[in-house]
Amino acid sequence: xxxxxxxxxxxxxxxxxxxxxxxxxxxxxxxxxxxxxxxxxxxxxxxxxxxxxxxxxxxxxxxxxxxxxxxxxxxxxxxxxxxxxxxxxxxxxxxxxxxxxxxxxxxxxxx
Amino acid sequence: xxxxxxxxxxxxxxxxxxxxxxxxxxxxxxxxxxxxxxxxxxxxxxxxxxxxxxxxxxxxxxxxxxxxxxxxxxxxxxxxxxxxxxxxxxxxxxxxxxxxxxxxxxxxxxxxxx
Numbered sequence: 001x002x003x004x005x006x007x008x009x010x011x012x013x014x015x016x017x018x019x020x021x022x023x024x025x026x027x028x029x030x031x032x033x034x035x036x037x038x039x040x041x042x043x044x045x046x047x048x049x050x051x052x053x054x055x056x057x058x059x060x061x062x063x064x065x066x067x068x069x070x071x072x073x074x075x076x077x078x079x080x081x082x083x084x085x086x087x088x089x090x091x092x093x094x095x096x097x098x099x100x101x102x103x104x105x106x107x108x109x110x111x
Numbered sequence: 112x113x114x115x116x117x118x119x120x121x122x123x124x125x126x127x128x129x130x131x132x133x134x135x136x137x138x139x140x141x142x143x144x145x146x147x148x149x150x151x152x153x154x155x156x157x158x159x160x161x162x163x164x165x166x167x168x169x170x171x172x173x174x175x176x177x178x179x180x181x182x183x184x185x186x187x188x189x190x191x192x193x194x195x196x197x198x199x200x201x202x203x204x205x206x207x208x209x210x211x212x213x214x215x216x217x218x219x220x221x222x223x224x225x
Contacts, residue, residue, distance in 0.1 A: 002154070033212060041149075041198060043215035056212060091154060098143040098162075098204055100213060102154045 002026065004103030006092050007074075011108045013082045020078040021106040025094030031055070032075050033100060034067065037089040046090075049075065082110040113138045115203050117216025125224055130188045132219045134201035137182065143204040144177060144184045145213070150197045159186070191223045 005024040013019045025032045034046040047057035049069040061067065069075035079086055087110045093100040117134045124130045134144075142163035147155035161168045161175045161184065168175050174187040184203075188195055198220055202213040 002156070035213075041200075041218045043200070043202075043213075045212040045214070048212060098211075099145065099157065099160060101157065102147075104154050 002101040002103060004092055004094050004101055005074075006090075006103035006106050008106060009104060011106055013108065013110050015082055015084060015110060017082050017110075018078055018080060019082045019086070019108055019110070020076060021090055021092075021108070022074040022076050023092030023094075023103055024074045025092070026096075026101060029094035029096050029101075031095045032069055033093040033095070034061075034077050035091045035093065037091055037105075039088070043091075046077070079108075082108075084110050086110050113141070113203065113214040115201060115214050115216045117201050117219060119219060120217065121220050121222075123222045123224065124191055126192060127190055130191050130195070130221055130223070132186045132199055132201065132221075133183065134185065134203075134216050135181075135183045136203040136214075138203070139179075139182065141182075141203040144175070145202050146173075146175065146186050147200045147202065148197045149200065149218075155200060188221075191221075193223050193225055196221055196223045 003026040007022050031050050033048040036044045046061045047067050048055045066078045089105045089107050091105045092103045115136050145160035148158045149155040159170050159173045161177050172189045177184045198218045200218050201216040204211045
């Protein structure tokens with residue numbers, strides 16, 4: 001069972017507002033991933049970190065999101081200016097080797 | 112980029128029969144293939160995985176097969192129960208290792224009828 005913690009579970013924002021979500025990876029897992037799962041259940045990789053460093057991110061994340069994984073603090077993902085199309089389930093996963101374990105997710109609704 | 116195709120998108124079987132889901136991938140460097148089960152309103156949960164040094168893996172009633180030449184892998188659920196009803200997702204990691212993202216299939220909605 002996953003021990004990844006995500007907060008908040010639900011987030012409602014207006015268009016143009018910032019939306020911030022947090023993730024505490026499983027203890028001892030150095031790699032953290034963020035994925036977006038849309039209403040059609042499709043997954044999109046957003047960004048990943050190893051310790052505090054960004055490993056990979058997609059264009060959208062670089063342009064519109066702010067993300068960090070500071071030491072001794074939760075990782076965070078923040079949409080700088082929410083759009084209706086950002087409404088989705090945001091999943092954080094952590095891994096020790098190749099197996100990724102998902103947190104419960106933050107469900108974002110942008111009105 | 113990497114794509115993973117998953118079929119069927121909808122699968123309906125009777126209790127106690129088998130259910131099979133098939134996935135294909137593009138990147139021959141992929142070497143890790145997990146399967147996740149996701150129930151409504153829940154997060155995806157890892158149910159079984161296979162690495163490229165294996166062709167077959169079984170955990171209780173779950174069997175995964177990997178054909179690297181064909182770039183194909185599959186999940187077989189034997190002796191299905193209504194509790195197996197859920198979305199199932201296959202995935203592949205681009206090049207293996209803990210720092211590589213998963214590419215997911217579009218999912219299979221499995222319904223097991225009593």
